[in-house]
Amino acid sequence: MGAAPPAAFGAGSATIEGRFVVRYADREALDRAMTSLDTRGLAPTRLSDHGLFALSVRLPDARTPRLEDLGGAISIEPDRIMTASSNQSGPPWGLDRIDQRNLPLNNTYSYGASGAGVDVYVIDSGIWHTHTEFTGRIPRSAYWDFGDSTQSWDCNGHGTHTAGTAAGSTYGVAKAASIIPVKVLNCSGSTTDSILIAAIDWILADHLNGVPAVANLSLGGSASSAVDLAVQSMIDDGITVVVAAGNDAANTCLYSPARLPAAITVAASTIADDDAPYSNYGSCNDIFAPGSGILSAWAGSNTATNTIDGTSMAAPHVTGAAAIALQSSPTATPAQVWATINANATLGVLSECCGDPDKLLYIPPPPPVQPTQTLSVSLAGSGAGTVTSSPAGISCTVSCSGVFASGTTVTLFASPGPNSTFVGWSTPCSGVGSCQVSMTTARSVTATFAGPPVGTDYQAVTPMRLMDTRAAGITVDGFNSGMGQRPAGSITELQITGRAAIPGDASAVVLNVT
Known part of the structure; x- marks a missing residue:
């Protein structure tokens, strides 16, 4: 995988003649096999070093080789083709449906949490990096080099659409989540098991322990134990995995990774709460989400949009719901995230059949704002x-x-x-x-x-003599005592406050002159 920004869904069952996905018990066995096959001039490609120790190799004899011929491998299976699958359709409505229990739609999408702090790996056809739906929220990306110079840029549209539904600022469920595109689908919307396994290995190396993360796989193919084990390794690493059920109107249990029990497998519903006629069905489905006539971002320009159908469109609704659940409970395990989504699901509104779950995605809106x-x-x-x-x-x-x-x-x-x-x-x-x-x-x-009444705060004191103009007269404290008679028109200063019982801060006194 190369470094850069990230693609789609299909249920193809075709195999690539002469090429096989081979698994080994551990890294040492994989290393020995890589060396042995390289020495034989078979140019093997290492696919995974994290949990699933696998390589892909093209053999001159198209028949499935024996395990012992490939250095003690534990499994061998043909490398299969996966494709994207979507159709032009009607008006947007998906976000409007998942925040209310029943029809009719109320033309609003109410949400509390927005997926902030959660990484969303979009394993698809890449992404249109400069699209206004994703501004500032693509911290890194990866891509399989298809040799067309597009790197992780989306030349199909499918990956940009699924990323927009999962976490776009306008069309997305979790509008503040970080988006990490991982491009595995080429411009025509197809890939192989081996490319997908290599992409998952990159994700396992990229994902940091303790960082809440969810992966969206709107792609698939016929049953493959190697693909299932690779996807399971992401779940074992703490990444919640959401996959599309498939668009062949067939039993989901025949497809990988949709059949994986620990993944959240999503079937598509219509605007009338019917199961979409193209959607795969059966007991391997976990939940329905809007999948027909879904408007989202598209490749080609910074504001491009498209309205398309598919379980590829249903899955990212649930991916966004998982991101919202992880924002509220960032240490939740994949099983706990599913328990939250499962407990919130709306029951009794779908016209499902054939073993499908009677569950429609529901994201509880925030409590109404109290005036x-x-x-x-x-x-x-x-x-x-x-x-x-x-x-x-x-x-x-x-x-x-x-x-x-x-x-x-x-x-x-x-x-x-x-x-x-x-x-x-x-x-x-x-x-x-x-x-x-x-x-x-x-x-x-x-x-x-x-405050206190003005002019009424008097303090009573015992009458006392403060000045005596007689030659032998006395005063209460001996001050101004025996001063003698005062001539007419003379001025004599008389200290009053602070003498005897008169307070020093008194502002008024009653003075008698006799």
Whole structure:
């Protein structure tokens, strides 16, 4: 695989004459076989070093070779062709359907989580990197070099479409997930088992332990134990895997990787909640999702779109749902992610048949936003105090405001400060008790506090002599004592505050002149 950005679905059963996928028990056995086959001039291709130790090789004799002829292999099977499969169809509606239990559609897609922090591996025909649906959310990519210079760019459209449904900003379920395209389909929308196995090996090396991830495989072919084991290795690595059921109106259990029990296999439904006539059926299907007439991004320009049909279109709806589940529970195992999706599925609305599950993808919308109202409180008057509330939200000594759920009854409490008195509330309250305000609309309340009465804060003292103009006279503290008579028109300064029992901070006194 080369480095760059990422392709599709088909149920082809054709094999590539003379080429085989060969598995070994461990890396050492694979290394020995690679050396042996290379020495024999057979130019083997190493496919996987992670969990599935496999190579592909073209042999001059098209007959299936014996295991011992290939260095002690544990399995050999023909390399098969996989293809993409989709058709032009009607208007978009998929996102609208998965956030509501029943028809008719309500023309909205309501979602809470958006898949942020989750990696979505799109194993497909590549991606149109500069499409506005994916801006800033393709951190890396990989591709099989088909020799056409396209690298991981999508020259088919299928991969861009599935990525758009899984995680596009407009057409996607998980609108904030990171997209890692892994291109395995060529411009005509086909690949081989061996290329897919090599791509999965790249993903196993790329995926970091603990990073929540989901892989979308909107592709498939006839039954292959090698493909099944490769896909299982992703699941064992903690990656939730979603696969398309196939578009041959046949039993899904005959196809890989759709038949894999640990993968989430998705059949396609129509806008009328019927099972799509092309969709594969049977007990190997896990869930239905919208697959007919799905509008999404397309290759060719930064704003291109297309409306197409297929289980390829159904699978990425579930991939997006898995990303949303992983955002909420990033340590969830693939089995736990499926348990969440399975528990949320809508039952009893599909006209399914032939052993299909009666389950339609459903993503619970976020709780409705509770309307709020603002309560403003101000303090007035010459005094000081504090106003608080229950429930909490108001606490101030001058002015403040709090936001409360519409319909909440807020109780206000007034606490006067030192030397102050609470006088009362403005409308809608009265009196000097607590104030109850029903927050059916924005409200304003004033609390008035009075300070000490002006001119009435007197302190009584025992009458005392502070000045004596007699020659032998005395005063209470000996100050200004025996001063003698004062001439007419003279000025004498008399210290009053701070003497005897008169406070030093007194602002007024009563003085008698006798």
